[in-house]
Amino acid sequence: MQPTDNCPCASGKPYGECCEPIIKGTRQAATAVELMRARYSAYAVGDVKFLYNSSGPKVQSEFDEKSTREWSKSATWNGIEITETERGGESDADGYVSFIARYTANNQACEHRERSYFKKIDGAWRFIDGQIDTGQPWLREEPKIGRNDPCPCGSGKKYKKCCGKDK
Numbered sequence: 335m336q337p338t339d340n341c342p343c344a345s346g347k348p349y350g351e352c353c354e355p356i357i358k359g360t361r362q363a364a365t366a367v368e369l370m371r372a373r374y375s376a377y378a379v380g381d382v383k384f385l386y387n388s389s390g391p392k393v394q395s396e397f398d399e400k401s402t403r404e405w406s407k408s409a410t411w412n413g414i415e416i417t418e419t420e421r422g423g424e425s426d427a428d429g430y431v432s433f434i435a436r437y438t439a440n441n442q443a444c445e446h447r448e449r450s451y452f453k454k455i456d457g458a459w460r461f462i463d464g465q466i467d468t469g470q471p472w473l474r475e476e477p478k479i480g481r482n483d484p485c486p487c488g489s490g491k492k493y494k495k496c497c498g499k500d501k
Contacts, residue, residue, distance in 0.1 A: 335379050342378035343371035344413035357384045362459070366422030366429040366452035369459040371414060374435055378411035390455060390462040412436040412443075428453040432467070 335342070337350025345352050353375035355361045356368060363369035369388060376384040382403045386394060415434045422429020428451070435446040447467035452459050479486060485496035 341371075342375040342411050342413070344415070345371065349375070357381050362457075363388075364424050366426075366431050366450075366459055367416055367419055369452060369461065370416065370431045370433060370450060373461060374411070374414040374433075377406045377409075377435075380406045382406060388459075388461055390453065390460040393461060393463070409437040409439045409444075412438060417447075418449075422452055422459075426454075428462075 335349055337348060337354055339349050341347050341349040341352035341354075343353055353372040356363050356372040357376050357379070363372055373385060373388055376382070376388075380403065382399055385402060386397050386399065389397065413436050415436070416431060417434060418430075418432040420430040422431060430449055430451055432449045433447070435448070437444050437446070447469070448464045449467060450464040451462045453462045454460070479493050479498070481492070481494040481498060483493050485491050485493045485498070487497050489496050
C-alpha cells in the first residue's frame with residue numbers, strides 16, 4: 335500500500351496521513367477510535383506486529399501470530415464503520431468502540447460486528463478485549479402453536495394431524 339492510497343479504514347484520507355503513522359509508530363493514537371481504525375488498517379496491510387504491539391498484556395499472551403497473518407492475507411478488506419463510542423477520548427483512561435468491519439473471504443461479503451474495550455497503558459491506547467455482536471435475538475411475534483392445539487387453518491383438526499403433520 336502506498337502512502338497516497340486511500341486508507342483502508344475508509345476515513346477518506348490518504349493512508350500516509352491517517353493510519354500509517356500510527357502503525358509505523360511515528361505517532362501514537364490519540365483516541366480509542368484512532369487505534370481501532372489503525373488496527374483495522376493493520377489487518378488490511380498485513381502488519382501483524384502492530385496488532386500484537388497495540389494489544390494489552392492478556393491479548394498478547396494469547397496472540398497467535400501465524401493464524402492472524404493467514405486471516406489478514408486471506409481476506410479483502412472493504413472498510414470499517416464506527417457505530418458507537420463510549421469514552422475513549424484523548425483525556426480518558428479507557429473507552430469502548432463498537433464497529434462493523436467489512437471484508438470479503440472466499441468470494442463472500444462478510445461483516446464482523448464487535449464492541450471493543452480499550453485502555454491506556456503507560457500513556458498509550460491498547461486493545462484489551464472485544465465482545466462479538468451477533469445481532470438481536472429473533473423474537474416470535476405470534477404465539478407458538480402446540481402439537482395438540484387446534485390448527486390455525488380452521489380445519490377443526492389438531493395441529494399435529496393437519497398443517498403440522500410434516501414438521
